[in-house]
Amino acid sequence: MSPTSTSTVPEVYTGQSGCKYRVERVLQEETSPPRQVYLAGSGDRKFILKYIHAVNYHYLEDINNRLRNSAEHVRLTQDRIPEKSMFVFEYLKDHLLHLAQKDLPIDTTKRILKDALLGLAELHDQDIVHTDIKADNILIDWEDHQEGISVRKVQIGDLEDAAHIPAGSDMIGKQAGNWMWRSPEAHASGPVNKPSDIFSFALVCICAVHKRVIFAVGDEELEEGVDPLAIVIERQISYFADEEGIDAFLKHLGDDNPWVRVFEVVRDGFGKDNPRRPFALWKGVDEDFKSLICAMTKFDPGKRITAREALAHKWFEGV
Missing domain, CATH: 3.30.200 (Phosphorylase Kinase; domain 1)
Known part of the structure; x- marks a missing residue:
């Protein structure tokens, strides 16, 4: 460009x-x-x-x-x-990936995320899956006043990869967007549906609140010949998988999916010298926020909460 x-x-x-x-x-x-x-x-x-x-x-x-x-x-x-x-x-003047780098009050961040989540719920209510949820697709119109930033409008944009998936169906092999924001099943060309958007939205929430794109992989982290995607999958399992969840996830992919073996190898690579780092145990993270993120990122897509359920979560109370 x-x-x-x-x-x-x-x-x-x-x-x-x-x-x-x-x-x-x-x-x-x-x-x-x-x-x-x-x-x-x-x-x-x-x-x-x-x-x-x-x-x-x-x-x-x-x-x-x-x-x-x-x-x-x-x-x-x-x-x-x-x-x-x-x-x-x-025209909306900004997107969340940029605005999140500012020192926003947590109430403003919650308002932005709740409005964006309302957009995701509106999509899902019509059986439309976005497939490319990421922070720079959360569009924001705001003004800078003496007393701080005033948010006028928040919308989910870029529907170019969206798909209408009738209830009871799945979409196979859809891998829209940047790999830093994808769900595990999207990486594996597996069945993709509304829970895949929910997983990606949880990553957007972490970015907005903690100013971290947790699956971004720097050049300094790569050994020669290592695919960045291998590191992303390892982090996804480390942060969000448990034994029951990953077993259900592998069944979700199906026996014929070649990615099953990749996830099994990565799963089996954790141990005493390479322990998992579950997000639920991270220090310096609000407990209600942890609860929300863990509910949105369960490795079993069928166990993830819906957009409407996330809107009703305690972390959004009073917003």
Whole structure:
């Protein structure tokens, strides 16, 4: 991705609604495959114009339509530019991965996470699985006042990899997004569904509260020939698995899944010289927060709490 001057693109696009969007600058541009994201203005409002690959255009249109009247906390299309295969979105100035690095009061962080979790619940209520939950897909509009940061709106964005999965079904082999935020079953190309989003959202919560992306792997941690994913899987088991949970997880993957043996080898590598470090025992972590995260990250996907259950958790009381 590289910034480009707007001289190479039309100055104005007209949406299906008749609204005209004047391009202010190019935010992203890729040539292979071709993809553009523009910041544009219309009147006194700002919008994002985003190219959607033609193969996905109508599918994503259907996803947006399913959510149209029931998803206040999901960033949906405001308009469309069909001849350019573009969707128009409201502009929100920041995302959580960036904002979390600021010294936010815990009440503000809880408000952001609860609103984002409401967005996830709204998706799941319509049997839509996001598949790419991560901190930089939690979009936030905020203002900096003398008394501190004021959050105006929080929404889950980037539905390009979202999937409508009817109740009772699973999606096999979906591995959207960055491996630092994926659930164990997504790494293993296993059955993916709403619990996979819940696991990823727990990682977002840890990032927001403790300013750590716990599955980020630095170059200094890698020995020659070691795949970063091996370290991520080892940490996932170390922090969140118990014997009962990982046994159920391996059954969830199925006997024919080649990743079963990978997880078994990693599981069996823990011992006296390489003990597990369960998140439930981490020091300096609020006990209610631990309870929430452990309930969202159970290794058995069937045992993870739902988005609606997480919203009712004690850690969110009073928010």
